[in-house]
Amino acid sequence: MLQRILVIIKVITQLEIRHRRLEVDMEIRKIMSDSNSYDNNNNKEEQQFHFVLVHGAGHGGWCWYKIRTLLEAAGHKVTCPDLKCSGIDPTDFNTVFTFADYNQPLTSFMSSLPPNHKV
DSSP: OHHHHHHHHHHHHHHHHHHHHHHHHHHHHHHHHHHHSSOTTSOHHHHOOEEEOOOOTTOOGGGGHHHHHHHHHTTOEEEOOOOTTSTTOOOOGGGOOSHHHHTHHHHHHHHHSOTTOOO
């Protein structure tokens, strides 16, 4: 009996997670459609944005694949850098001692942008 209850709880939890993901996907699509139609008088170049998406601990730039795809499909530019020791960055984590070291790929990218470039 206890095993059946645990299985039911697991199924309910998985359904709740899927439901939340669907809600997030629908909200992203709504935001993207609103941003595409916010002002039809502007030319397409002015409506494009550059998004820099930064992952959290234990992840890499890959974790933004859904949002990146939606943003790019809407005509925006998206950059998802891998921080040190994350994603495909081959750096050994034993060699990264400071937050500045960890964020170096992001700070290098941001400093390489033109001075008036908005992200």
